Amino acid sequence: MAYYFSEPSRTFGEYLLVPGYSSSECVPDRVSLKTPLVKYRKGQEECPLSMNIPMVSAIMQSVSGEKLAIALAKQGGISFIYGSQSIQSEADMVRRVKAYKKGFVTSDSNLPPEATLGDVLDLKVRTGHSTVAITDDGTAHGKLLGLVASRDYRLSRMSPDLKVTEFMTPLEKLVTAPATTSLHDCNDIIWDNKINTLPLLDEQGHLQYMVFRKDYDSHKENVNELLDANKSYVVGAGINTRDYAERVPALVEAGVDVLCIDSSEGFSEWQSRTLSWIREHYGDKVKVGAGNVVDREGFLFLAKAGADFVKIGIGGGSICITRETKGIGRGQATAVIEVAKARDEYYEQTGIYIPICSDGGIVHDYHITLALAMGADFVMLGRYFARFDESPTNKLRVGGNYVKEYWGEGSNRARNWQRYDLGGAQKLSFEEGVDSYVPYAGPLADGVQTTLYKVRSTMCNCGALSIEELQQKARLTVVSSTSIVEGGSHDVILKNSPNN
Numbered sequence: 001m002a003y004y005f006s007e008p009s010r011t012f013g014e015y016l017l018v019p020g021y022s023s024s025e026c027v028p029d030r031v032s033l034k035t036p037l038v039k040y041r042k043g044q045e046e047c048p049l050s051m052n053i054p055m056v057s058a059i060m061q062s063v064s065g066e067k068l069a070i071a072l073a074k075q076g077g078i079s080f081i082y083g084s085q086s087i088q089s090e091a092d093m094v095r096r097v098k099a100y101k102k103g104f105v106t107s108d109s110n111l112p113p114e115a116t117l118g119d120v121l122d123l124k125v126r127t128g129h130s131t132v133a134i135t136d137d138g139t140a141h142g143k144l145l146g147l148v149a150s151r152d153y154r155l156s157r158m159s160p161d162l163k164v165t166e167f168m169t170p171l172e173k174l175v176t177a178p179a180t181t182s183l184h185d186c187n188d189i190i191w192d193n194k195i196n197t198l199p200l201l202d203e204q205g206h207l208q209y210m211v212f213r214k215d216y217d218s219h220k221e222n223v224n225e226l227l228d229a230n231k232s233y234v235v236g237a238g239i240n241t242r243d244y245a246e247r248v249p250a251l252v253e254a255g256v257d258v259l260c261i262d263s264s265e266g267f268s269e270w271q272s273r274t275l276s277w278i279r280e281h282y283g284d285k286v287k288v289g290a291g292n293v294v295d296r297e298g299f300l301f302l303a304k305a306g307a308d309f310v311k312i313g314i315g316g317g318s319i320c321i322t323r324e325t326k327g328i329g330r331g332q333a334t335a336v337i338e339v340a341k342a343r344d345e346y347y348e349q350t351g352i353y354i355p356i357c358s359d360g361g362i363v364h365d366y367h368i369t370l371a372l373a374m375g376a377d378f379v380m381l382g383r384y385f386a387r388f389d390e391s392p393t394n395k396l397r398v399g400g401n402y403v404k405e406y407w408g409e410g411s412n413r414a415r416n417w418q419r420y421d422l423g424g425a426q427k428l429s430f431e432e433g434v435d436s437y438v439p440y441a442g443p444l445a446d447g448v449q450t451t452l453y454k455v456r457s458t459m460c461n462c463g464a465l466s467i468e469e470l471q472q473k474a475r476l477t478v479v480s481s482t483s484i485v486e487g488g489s490h491d492v493i494l495k496n497s498p499n500n
């Protein structure tokens with residue numbers, strides 16, 4: 001007979017925290033959000049890799065590219081660069097994050113000499129940047145031919161068909177510097193020459209970086225930034241259960257700090273084979289998370305198979321339609337609560353603490369606090385990060401509002417690069433994710449800081465100065481559907497309602 005779980009499957013929106021005593025010591029600025037990322041003997045040793053904030057970005061094409069990885073590491077979290085791309089390009093992304101030097105920007109607005117003023121304007125909308133590098137091949141590291149800035153064109157006087165070579169500032173009139181110049185010297189050159197942008201070139205004249213006058217302030221230290229021993233930003237990468245024998249060595253060689261097997265379903269022989277292969281070839285040196293699971297058995301399976309952390313969540317993501325297409329999944333809150341219990345038991349029995357990650361389904365900032373209170377050590381977010389400037393997708397104007405594109409890894413759009421074959425030649429013929437827009441939300445730093453200020457404030461309401469303390473002290477209640485209505489604004493006429 002089939003097994004029936006006695007509890008219904010619940011999600012974050014069905015829970016609230018009941019405040020506990022807060023002393024006057026308990027203020028948001030004193031709350032630490034430091035959290036472990038990989039397994040360790042808690043109480044006996046330091047966690048070998050921890051984060052300063054409990055947030056990682058989803059292993060998705062529309063979320064975790066190199067720019068987002070850098071922006072998130074600056075805030076103290078980690079991105080997992082998406083694995084749905086060739087091994088070479090994923091490793092290159094990791095390499096570029098590791099090679100990133102503060103203040104040195106890889107140009108994201110580049111055009112070839114054949115481009116027109118119209119192309120410049122289109123690009124400006126997409127990237128939000130007004131300085132465009134003109135390179136021989138239109139890439140960020142092509143031979144630099146000139147720069148186009150807003151002062152180079154006058155829309156009222158010039159045709160959109162005009163070639164960029166007609167109005168760009170050509171290389172011979174630009175101030176440039178060798179790629180080896182220090183940031184300090186770059187800033188001096190910018191001031192001395194009264195310029196806004198300094199392109200840095202290698203010996204062959206290929207563009208390497210740009211240094212911008214307006215970034216000067218942001219070069220200062222970020223208190224939470226997550227750096228490795230060489231002062232490079234920490235970065236993760238997604239892997240799959242097929243090409244790991246080639247992908248893992250390439251990522252390790254590129255300097256990746258942590259890997260994660262990316263799958264909708266981790267309770268499988270494929271994942272234990274992948275983990276065994278990594279342990280066989282790298283011992284404990286290479287850190288790797290696995291998942292996703294939604295119950296005790298799934299967690300214990302991956303714990304015993306050697307996972308450094310375990311990811312929880314099937315079908316709760318904003319772009320997920322796995323529950324609808326395949327009928328598998330579990331309410332995210334119930335899944336986190338059960339897995340956290342299994343993790344704690346495993347720790348009691350073995351002395352090994354395996355961090356767990358709640359992946360997907362975070363809609364409101366307080367859902368992060370709930371996930372942590374329920375026992376998650378950190379959360380993985382897709383939709384949340386896709387909204388920011390630094391996500392790799394286009395920014396568009398739709399119906400008078402700015403939006404960014406966001407698509408699921410199980411959508412046809414993501415799968416186009418082809419890794420789907422159900423154990424052979426037969427192709428998977430249904431989509432498990434959608435292609436969508438999300439409201440544009442500005443720079444990541446502002447968004448993350450606001451979100452985490454709320455998390456810290458709620459932790460103070462619960463009398464907790466650390467995530468561990470929150471997990472011990474939190475008191476949670478299931479809310480009735482009527483009390484959810486009570487929780488929103490109600491029985492008032494909203495001043496900014498479109499109906500007024």
Ligand SMILES: NC(=O)C1=CN([C@@H]2O[C@H](COP(=O)(O)OP(=O)(O)OC[C@H]3O[C@@H](n4cnc5c(N)ncnc54)[C@H](O)[C@@H]3O)[C@@H](O)[C@H]2O)C=CC1
Nearest residue numbers: 241242262263264265270313314315316322409410423432
């Ligand atoms: N968290 C979630 O709820 C969901 C996430 N996704 C995302 O979509 C993407 C794809 O996920 P999946 O479809 O689960 O990918 P997957 O690669 O884990 O599995 C696809 C299919 O291939 C099979 N398979 C795996 N390794 C194999 C091997 N070595 N040889 C033969 N067959 C093998 C699996 O059993 C499965 O049927 C991931 O990025 C995942 O995160 C998709 C659906 C739901």
Ligand SMILES: O=c1[nH]c(=O)c2[nH+]cn([C@@H]3O[C@H](COP(=O)(O)O)[C@@H](O)[C@H]3O)c2[nH]1
Nearest residue numbers: 058317318320360361382383408409410433
């Ligand atoms: O059913 C699915 N079909 C998909 O195409 C898909 N793509 C990503 N994911 C999962 O969703 C998580 C991100 O969720 P959020 O947008 O809610 O943060 C991610 O971290 C994944 O776990 C998918 N699930």
Ligand SMILES: [K+]
Nearest residue numbers: 315316317320
């Ligand atoms: K969903």
